[in-house]
Amino acid sequence: MAKQLKASPVQPPLGQLLLAQPAQAATGRAPGPATQALQDERARYLPRGVFTYHSIFPASGTGARLMDVDGNRYLDFAGGIGTMNVGHSHPAVVAAIEQQAQQYTHTCAHVATPPPYIELARRLTEITPGAFAKKTLLVNSGAEAVENAVKIARAATGRSAIIAFENSFHGRTNLALSLTGKLRPYRQNFGPFALDIHTVPYPYCYQCAQHGDAAAGDCCREWVSTLERAFLTRVAPEFACEHSGVEPDLLLMAKSLAGGLPLAAVVGRAELMDAPLPGGLGGTYGGNPVACAAALAVLDVFAREGLVERASVLGALALDRMRAWQVRFPLVGDVRGLGAMVAMELVRDRALRTPAAGEAANLLVEARERGLLLIKAGLYDNVIRLLMPLVTTDAEMAEGLDLLQEALAAVSAQPAPHAEAH
Numbered sequence: 001m002a003k004q005l006k007a008s009p010v011q012p013p014l015g016q017l018l019l020a021q022p023a024q025a026a027t028g029r030a031p032g033p034a035t036q037a038l039q040d041e042r043a044r045y046l047p048r049g050v051f052t053y054h055s056i057f058p059a060s061g062t063g064a065r066l067m068d069v070d071g072n073r074y075l076d077f078a079g080g081i082g083t084m085n086v087g088h089s090h091p092a093v094v095a096a097i098e099q100q101a102q103q104y105t106h107t108c109a110h111v112a113t114p115p116p117y118i119e120l121a122r123r124l125t126e127i128t129p130g131a132f133a134k135k136t137l138l139v140n141s142g143a144e145a146v147e148n149a150v151k152i153a154r155a156a157t158g159r160s161a162i163i164a165f166e167n168s169f170h171g172r173t174n175l176a177l178s179l180t181g182k183l184r185p186y187r188q189n190f191g192p193f194a195l196d197i198h199t200v201p202y203p204y205c206y207q208c209a210q211h212g213d214a215a216a217g218d219c220c221r222e223w224v225s226t227l228e229r230a231f232l233t234r235v236a237p238e239f240a241c242e243h244s245g246v247e248p249d250l251l252l253m254a255k256s257l258a259g260g261l262p263l264a265a266v267v268g269r270a271e272l273m274d275a276p277l278p279g280g281l282g283g284t285y286g287g288n289p290v291a292c293a294a295a296l297a298v299l300d301v302f303a304r305e306g307l308v309e310r311a312s313v314l315g316a317l318a319l320d321r322m323r324a325w326q327v328r329f330p331l332v333g334d335v336r337g338l339g340a341m342v343a344m345e346l347v348r349d350r351a352l353r354t355p356a357a358g359e360a361a362n363l364l365v366e367a368r369e370r371g372l373l374l375i376k377a378g379l380y381d382n383v384i385r386l387l388m389p390l391v392t393t394d395a396e397m398a399e400g401l402d403l404l405q406e407a408l409a410a411v412s413a414q415p416a417p418h419a420e421a422h
């Protein structure tokens with residue numbers, strides 16, 4: 001499938017767009033002395049590969065608010081890239097961590113399995129879709145969950161081929177990277193990659209050849225036939241199982257599962273989960289009791305505070321405002337999202353849908369200077385996505401969206417930036 005970026009004569013080369021980075025030299029408020037010192041130390045001791053969207057250093061956080069080491073306050077609508085659903089330092093999660101840490105911090109499940117591992121395993125099987133017997137493996141990160149799901153699927157089916165989608169992100173370990181469908185910066189210079197991975201396009205209506213409407217989805221037939229063709233030409237589908245409802249054989253969870261502590265899970269049909277031999281799954285830290293205690297508290301908070309329902313409310317509030325901005329600011333090309341994770345795709349030209357990567361980078365700076373933390377995403381680095389904690393109050397939501405609107409107005413008034421290299 002030809003990339004639309006290449007098809008359009010007025011667009012800058014793809015490489016240039018993907019090189020666009022947050023314009024840190026832009027209108028920057030001077031960092032305070034503590035921030036400056038940490039910036040220098042960070043540059044000296046951390047590899048440049050550990051990218052950061054914002055050169056700020058947190059000192060404390062509560063709910064949706066963060067304070068940095070110089071006392072600057074921010075509304076955090078980046079939420080640790082989706083790890084802070086229950087907000088910063090939720091008292092119930094902090095209490096659970098403290099209580100478990102006072103008892104014991106670790107034993108390794110392969111030596112002596114912590115009871116919180118077992119309780120969390122049970123609760124995750126209960127709240128996931130599917131009225132069949134399930135089991136749970138706990139690991140430390142999303143990438144590890146992906147790796148283990150592949151191992152389990154291969155052991156259960158005896159088949160090695162994996163179909164992955166373009167435009168996807170699955171993590172930074174070798175197999176997860178092999179599945180990841182975005183070259184720069186994730187895959188570049190890191191080959192060779194794992195074998196027997198077959199990548200097919202994923203429906204991306206807004207930037208497809210027909211410039212379709214994501215809501216209508218009519219233009220997606222081309223992608224469906226590409227997938228069907230892959231079943232004919234590359235991977236036979238006999239292993240495949242079609243589900244009309246949402247009852248996955250293996251379900252992966254990470255991010256907000258333990259309120260910011262490193263924990264991820266693979267929950268799946270018991271017979272599949274039992275396919276690997278004893279000793280074939282696990283790891284030194286997977287199912288660490290402090291992380292499990294935090295996760296159990298997170299599940300309680302979700303239920304007690306109705307955070308699933310709250311996600312829809314917050315998402316709807318953001319979508320409403322973004323749709324209004326779509327009318328007011330030509331820069332906002334598309335608005336989309338599910339639950340509380342909503343996004344707007346910025347374009348330089350509505351008709352051509354030219355990705356506005358530099359503008360997206362500048363928007364992060366403009367928003368931060370007003371006290372709002374955001375991140376961006378997308379194949380072309382031109383998508384602003386919101387990942388505010390689900391405990392964000394109505395007042396905080398309104399404040400954050402007002403700040404975003406101001407930032408959007410500021411970027412809209414600026415001349416189009418040039419994409420620049422690191």
Ligand SMILES: Cc1ncc(COP(=O)(O)O)c(C=O)c1O
Binds near residue numbers: 143
């Ligand atoms: C869909 C998806 N899979 C996997 C990962 C990798 O997770 P982690 O960074 O915890 O390894 C991410 C992280 O952003 C993700 O969004």
